[in-house]
Every structure is written in structure tokens, then in C-alpha cells.
Amino acid sequence: MTGGGPTTGTGSRTARPAGRHGLLVELPDAEHTAAFHAEVLRRRAAGSLPPVTDVVPGARTVLLDGVPDPQALARGVADWEVPPVTDDTGDVLEIPVRYDGPDLADVAALWGVGPDEVGALHGFHTFRVAFCGFAPGFGYLTGLPPHLHVPRRSTPRTRVPAGAVALAGPYSAVYPRATPGGWQLIGTMSDPRPLWDPARKPPALLMPGTRVRFVTADDDGTESTTADGTRAEAGA
Structure with missing residues (x-):
């Protein structure tokens, strides 16, 4: 269930709290979704993301669950620079x-x-x-x-x-x-x-x-x- 907190958005994505410890990020298309999901995983691996228990991508959404302060993360997500995903990296x-x-x-x-x-x-x-x-x-x-x-x-x-x-x-x-x-x-x-x-x-x-x-x-x-x-x- 989506919480009642504020919605934070840019031209390519919108973030809103989802429940007490979730953040739902809405993207315009599959390419933006894949890029944002990859950026979440990169920041998580680098230790530059607040604690998150689950990252669940969808067709045009990415849900981050177990977030201590979804509203603060929503404001941070709005300022992320997200590079496009390239298909020539990874196994x-x-x-x-x-x-x-x-x-x-x-x-x-x-x-x-x-x-x-x-x-x-x-x-x-x-x-x-x-x-x-x-x-x-x-x-x-x-x-x-x-x-x-x-x-x-x-x-x-x-x-x-x-x-x-x-x-x-x-x-x-x-x-x-x-x-x-x-x-x-x-x-x-x-x-x-x-x-x-x-x-x-x-x-x-x-x-x-x-x-x-x-x-x-x-x-x-x-x-x-x-x-x-x-x-x-x-x-x-």
C-alpha cells in the first residue's frame, strides 16, 4: 500500500514512499527502469546506499524495501545521475x-x-x-x-x-x-x-x-x- 508521504520526481522518475519502509520509484520505460535498477545495485554494493533489504524491479518500477527513511531516500533519488545500461558488460x-x-x-x-x-x-x-x-x-x-x-x-x-x-x-x-x-x-x-x-x-x-x-x-x-x-x- 502506498504511504501518504510526499512524492519526489524528476523528468524521468518519480519516487514515493510505499508503506512504512518502502520506496516505489516509477520510471517512464524499460530502458530507464533497467538503468535505475543497475544504479541501485551499484550503490548498494559500494556502500553508498542506505540499508535496503530488498530491491524488486518491475516493468516500469523499482521497489526498495526495508528503507529506514523512505522520504529522505526519495529526495536523494531525485538527484541521482543514472547512466544508461550497456549490453556489452557482464557475463x-x-x-x-x-x-x-x-x-x-x-x-x-x-x-x-x-x-x-x-x-x-x-x-x-x-x-x-x-x-x-x-x-x-x-x-x-x-x-x-x-x-x-x-x-x-x-x-x-x-x-x-x-x-x-x-x-x-x-x-x-x-x-x-x-x-x-x-x-x-x-x-x-x-x-x-x-x-x-x-x-x-x-x-x-x-x-x-x-x-x-x-x-x-x-x-x-x-x-x-x-x-x-x-x-x-x-x-x-
Whole structure:
């Protein structure tokens, strides 16, 4: 629940207390949200941020929880210089995929290519986990250029299998478990690592800020081929 404290804003972000110890920062778009989230993590690691127990990014928001004085932090956030996020820094998590999804032909038609070209186009881009939601371990990955955005299915499926690689709007995703869903299914993850494992720290394989590349897996799933034709071990 949003608290009754003052709202502090700049041209690109607005911060308002949320409850007694929360601060909700609203951003204009995914790019500003990713940049602000990265800046929060940088300042937190550097010790220049007041104590914060949780940092939760959304599509256009970042929630900071466990803040001793949300109103003071809101005023400080207004003065932050936040550099844009670059896609050429940080490790890249490779996810091998068999491009065998039931919506592959439909997506190919929307892209104006043949079904056998979808994997190369999808794997050409580097993605970043913008935020998590919907189900534990479900990461919303940005990185597709606008001309490759596709609509959700007009009729959602009652069951999407675990490991399905999917597209909807500007996002790519991998379903961590079987659930209903309305995204376009283009492939199947062929990686033995679970996307969500409560015994792992952190439990989600796809954490906000993680850079991801999808690589085309061989039939046996033991190797994969990147968009530039180089070889990589599946699950590396």
C-alpha cells in the first residue's frame, strides 16, 4: 500500500514512499527502469546506499524495501545521475534451445522469414532479464528489436510445458513450470538446470539484470550453435 508521504520526481522518475519502509520509484520505460535498477545495485554494493533489504524491479518500477527513511531516500533519488545500461558488460548466460515450438511457423510469418530462420534471428540478440513475475523463476527478457515484437496468442493455452521458450510483445521468456499461458511458443529449453530451485542461492536462474543468449541446440542437447556458428557446451 502506498504511504501518504510526499512524492519526489524528476523528468524521468518519480519516487514515493510505499508503506512504512518502502520506496516505489516509477520510471517512464524499460530502458530507464533497467538503468535505475543497475544504479541501485551499484550503490548498494559500494556502500553508498542506505540499508535496503530488498530491491524488486518491475516493468516500469523499482521497489526498495526495508528503507529506514523512505522520504529522505526519495529526495536523494531525485538527484541521482543514472547512466544508461550497456549490453556489452557482464557475463552472459547461454540457454540452449531446440526451435521446435508449435507457434514457430506463425512467428516466422510475422517476421517475414522461414521457420528455419527463427532460431538464428532469436539467437542473434543478447537479452537482459528486466524483471521476474507471473511464476517463480519466470524472467521477462528484453532485447528484441521492435520489428521482431509479436502479439500474444488470441486464445491462451490451458497448459504450456515447462521449458517452453516463448515470445510476447517486447519480451522473451522460458516457462519454469507447466502453467497456462498465452505467449507464442517457438522452442524448448534443452538445459538440465531448473529455472527455479528453492535449494539454490539465488533460487532463480534468471535474476533481474542477467544477460542471456539463446543458442540453437543439437538434437541430443549436448552441444549448441550460436548465431555466429561457434560451438558451445549446452548448459555452459
